[in-house]
Amino acid sequence: MTDKTQHRRRVGSVRPSHLMYTGGVGALVDLPNFAVLVRGIDDWQYDSLEWADLKEPRLLRAVNGLIADPYGAQVTQLRPAPWMDGTDNDPTGPASRIGVPVLPFPQWLRCTTCNALGGLDSKIFKFENAKPRRPDQARFFHDNCTAKRKGKRPLAVAARFVLVCQAGHLDDFPYALFVHRGGNCTEASHPRLEMLDHGGNQAANVKVRCVNCGSERNIRDAMGQRGEITLPHCRGRQPHLATFDPAGCKQRPKPLVIGASNQWFAQTLSVLAVPPTSGSALQGKVEQLWEHLQKAKSQESLDMVWELPQFKPLHQWSQSEVFEAIEAHRSAAAEPQSSEATSYPDLLTPEWEIFTSPQLPEPTEDFALRDVPVPPALDGVFSHVVQAERLREVRALIGFTRLDAPDPEDPTLVARAPLSRSRVPTWVPASEVRGEGIFLRVSDELMADWEQRVAGTAALAAHRTTVRGQRSDIACRGSHFVEQVVPRPAGSLRLTWGRPV
Secondary structure, eight states, X not given: XXXXXXXXXXXXXXXXXXXXXXXXXXXXXXXXXXXEEEOOGGGOOOTTOOOOOOOOHHHHHHHHHHSOOTTOOOOOEEEOOOOOSOTTTOTTSGGGGOSEEEEESSSEXXXXXXXXXXXXXXXXXXXXXXXXXXXXXXXXXXTTOTTOOTTOOOEEEEOSEEEEOTTSOEEEXXXXXXXXXXXXXXXXXXXXXXXXXOOSXXXXXXXXXXXXXXXXXXXXXXXXXXXXXXXXOOOOEETTTTEEOTTOOOSOOEEEETTOGGGOEEEEEEEEOOXXXXXXXXXXXXXXXXXXXXXXXXXXXXXXXXXXXXXGGGTTSOHHHHHHHHHHHHHHHHSOOOSSOSSOOOOSHHHHHHHTOSSOOOOOSSOEEEEEOOOGGGBTTEEEEEEEEEEEEEEEEEEEESSSOOOXXXXXXXXXXXXXXXXXXXXXXXXXXXXXXXXXEEOHHXXXXXXXXXTTOHHHHHHHHHHHTSOOOOOOSSTTOOOOOOOOOOOOEEEEEOOOO
16 A cells, blocks of 8 residues: 555554553554554664653662673663653644554454455555544455455454463464465465354354365364464564574464463562662662772771771761671672572562651652551551652563463563563663552551461461462562552553564
8 A cells, every 4th residue: 555644653552551561562452453562672762752761770770680691781771661742732743653663463364254364464454544533443454355345345353363382482373384284275375264253262163264275174273282283383483573582492382362361471670769778778888888898807897997088978877787788798799690580689678668667758759758647446457557648659671471470489480581682671661650658557466466366277278278279470568568559640652563573
């Protein structure tokens, strides 16, 4: 198609939090008439956009601690997704060309009128997106449909199956290979296919047929143990990066419906922008002065240099506290660095220390707390109530997994798929949310009494058995920490086309 009006770049919009938890890099996003795949961050463009990275040093250190690299490459920025205001007033202006790049995926479509099945490269389907204020009407259609009504261009929808493996790879379902049972059509080099889809969630309701040779096969043959024999090995395809895994892949892929909830799980880190606590502030000072402090092998040697001007910032702590922090830093530096972190960084202790501190910090534009008396009716249940009048939470996406959610205790248990073609990107997608909340600390005596009462009971044994048999992707901020962040309105993000692979 040569008419440029048919190729508006904007095809939909999502909120910033959607790109963090629901449909970020590598995820399939369902639009009204077709599905798209969010491209890797190598293709996100910021050239014509004014933007600022989200400053949060504690989160940035945690990201680099988890994305380990033996050669010293580091993430240096937490970037918000590219977005520009103005599409409401001028839907064809500069803002319409700014957004998160996507590509149509799966790249096999089915005509809803004649059931013709084909890939985008077959050129039997065309795309239209002529209304700048109605990106929801963007669609593919079957132009030469033999069963179309006069004047109608039948809608073409995504052929609803894809292949996914536990290594994070994603591929189109091999319909031609599948219907011909691993061989070629005997009647044509480029056979015409049909998909007879009777709806519902059962694979048995979907049949693929070759128009040329008459071969047909039910999709149920690709499911379960039968599918492990039927389907080829994973090709290691990473369509969000437009690459194939150079190491290849020996896994057998699994067929999924494009709307399946386990096709993408975000691996994220998030922190509250809290002031440094006493312990973390001391550790930060030790890191800054390490060039001088690394020679202190005993508390007595520290005493000899204590009055030097460069050590004055340490005088708010005792020499014993400072030396303990020196030894902790020395021990951490001496630990061998593995190629990949085996545990998540501790982001909760500084937050817990702030909320449970007997003296609340001075309010800032990002963080303000106010003590609230425990209501008499809840006395004995809660020992501490704090109103968070201002909160800022910053979130970073570091990767994603498929089929299995990331383990909340072990980041290496499930293979993490990359966000970029580089092993360690220079930046990762991030978002921030500002709001308010309330902190409730359950009485320690109440918790101890409850632990004693349930210890050794059949109910606790059954609970532990159930938890061991299931994977949980729910994490809490501390054993007695209840957090609520109420997001304020934020701008939408524009999805734009990217090149398919």
